[in-house]
Amino acid sequence: MHIICEGEKTVLREVELGDVDDVVRWKKDKLVGRMALDPDTEVTLEGQKQDISKAVESDSQLYLIIQVKENGQPVGYVRINWMDVSRRFAWLRFALGEESARRKGYAKDALMALLSHLFSKGMHRIEAEVFEYNTASLKLLSSLGFRREGLKRKAHYDGDDYFNIVVFGLLSGELR
Secondary structure, three states: EEEEEEEEEEEEOOOOOOHHHHHHHHHOHHHHHHOOOOOOOOOOOOHHHHHHHHHHHHHOOEEEEEEEEOOOOOOOOEEEEEEOOOOOOOOEEEEEEOOHHHHOOOHHHHHHHHHHHHHHHHOOEEEEEEOOHHHHHHHHHHHOOOOEEEEEEEEEEEOOOEEEOOOOOOEOOOOO
8 A cells, every 4th residue: 555645634545456346336426426427437347447557557647545544444536637747737536435424524635635745746736627516526626725717618418418617726835
């Protein structure tokens, strides 16, 4: 188990193939699916094994499991994708898959720890995109210092209707 960073409540460690059952269960969760995935995303055990294997081998992304510090329970994941080390920017995705872990500050704690870690390593910019109806993530990112930088109008189709995607950015020195 390779720990990347720790917050007050959480530990972030690299994903392992042994996490695949949790990841599949989380991504099949109705709320996570609606808030973080496209409606036509098929989540399979084999697909997630391949995704984890690629992430572990990649130098251009981090795929981390959020664990509760006091008991070691895995409760979600954070991904940093399309990192360009030379330009020092990254794209952030995250989800708390365990319903019992929501609204306890774990996501904020984990993101604060990871963002602090990335900025301490010289990262300049972190971007994130959130479906406009995901009010919890909109509030969370704003509370961390992310700024709304734009709106992709009606860019997300949930199977029934089109919704906006809010674009966020956070620069080194803006984390709070």
